[in-house]
Amino acid sequence: MNHLPVPTCGKDHVSREWRPVTFEYADDDVSVRVPNVYAWVCPADGEVSFTPETVDELIETVRELIETAKRARRRRSILTEYVVSVGV
Numbered sequence: 748m749n750h751l752p753v754p755t756c757g758k759d760h761v762s763r764e765w766r767p768v769t770f771e772y773a774d775d776d777v778s779v780r781v782p783n784v785y786a787w788v789c790p791a792d793g794e795v796s797f798t799p800e801t802v803d804e805l806i807e808t809v810r811e812l813i814e815t816a817k818r819a820r821r822r823r824s825i826l827t828e829y830v831v832s833v834g835v
């Protein structure tokens with residue numbers, strides 16, 4: 748994938764770095780962690796900037812996972828944590 752031009756942090760005036768981060772989301776007592784998501788990261792303040800495509804993917808994926816977790820909670824599942832991987 749071609750990511751040029753490299754975006755610049757408006758506050759720190761340095762080039763952002765394209766590297767993996769962990770996305771985290773919490774809704775009530777259900778939390779979702781998505782490791783190894785690539786994003787533009789400011790090396791000065793660590794601010795993470797996801798591409799619009801990645802944001803769309805994260806929203807859809809997190810919504811589905813939260814639904815799954817809440818469904819499990821409603822049926823009082825003994826399972827409290829899941830690790831799901833794709834293509835590894």
Ligand SMILES: [Zn+2]
Nearest residue numbers: 756759789792
């Ligand atoms: Zn910055």
